[in-house]
């Protein structure tokens with residue numbers, strides 16, 4: 450449904466929905482307006498088991514480990530605010546983590562006397578083992594929680610979450626994997642990762658309506674998990690607690706089985722993932738060469754999903770010290786929508802690759818930035 454007046458290279462932020470998905474949600478919304486009591490109450494009670502079970506199969510987990518929420522922020526809030534932390538506990542997080550999630554860590558630390566310990570992971574990153582070593586070296590006897598992104602937002606690097614979960618949990622450290630970008634981008638087998646909690650968004654790379662996300666919890670810990678919003682279901686088990694968090698738009702959750710089937714039948718999930726990964730890896734190499742910048746992850750794409758982050762050429766960084774004006778300039782003067790990120794004191798540009806993108810999109814970006822760089 451994207452307008453054809455813009456070269457859209459930012460699927461990663463909020464996703465984008467196929468017309469069929471939008472129309473499906475619109476039909477569900479009409480049902481809600483025709484008979485709200487039936488659609489929000491009775492229908493959802495009846496449908497939730499099958500919604501949860503179709504998503505569990507897609508994610509490689511068990512239905513009774515899975516809960517639905519509206520977005521990754523809500524998932525992280527539910528988990529972190531369910532923890533009982535004590536003064537001196539350390540919450541460990543790499544500096545590639547998403548800003549809003551970092552703020553939630555700060556909030557719970559402030560309320561409990563725990564501390565947030567940020568581990569600097571310098572770029573370029575050469576391989577997974579380097580990431581494991583850096584994060585492992587930052588663990589101490591006081592580390593209670595490791596929060597690790599599966600695919601990072603500012604740097605678009607795929608972290609070795611299975612290896613990190615194994616190392617941390619062997620030391621008694623809880624592991625929360627923020628997989629906001631992972632479903633639909635990576636071939637996900639959540640249970641095989643072995644995290645205490647795995648969370649993800651569905652409105653990014655699964656292309657559901659906005660407002661669909663999930664938490665998968667280790668069965669041993671599920672009794673202590675509560676949603677960020679406490680409602681009727683309190684103390685009736687996680688399924689009751691998460692299924693009803695008050696009046697809200699349930700059509701994104703209700704659309705999940707439709708989207709999973711529809712994309713499978715139109716393109717196939719494996720094909721879509723393969724296409725997007727190949728396109729992102731190709732764009733990564735092409736842009737590094739065009740702008741003569743060093744890559745921050747291997748050029749073979751081994752640490753990429755379907756996004757790639759590049760350093761902006763030095764001369765552009767000199768003239769645009771802030772991200773806002775450069776983003777707006779690309780959008781307003783060149784009709785290119787692409788995120789410019791500030792991270793580790795530098796400016797970066799991140800491209801996404803989704804089925805609607807074409808090689809010309811990235812070549813246009815390459816040319817525009819090369820000319821701007823002078």
Ligand SMILES: Cc1ncc(COP(=O)(O)O)c(C=O)c1O
Pocket residue numbers: 461462520521522523546547549550598600601602627629630650
């Ligand atoms: C890694 C990561 N975590 C969390 C979020 C927050 O997602 P939401 O805004 O859907 O809560 C994002 C959003 O882009 C993200 O990239």
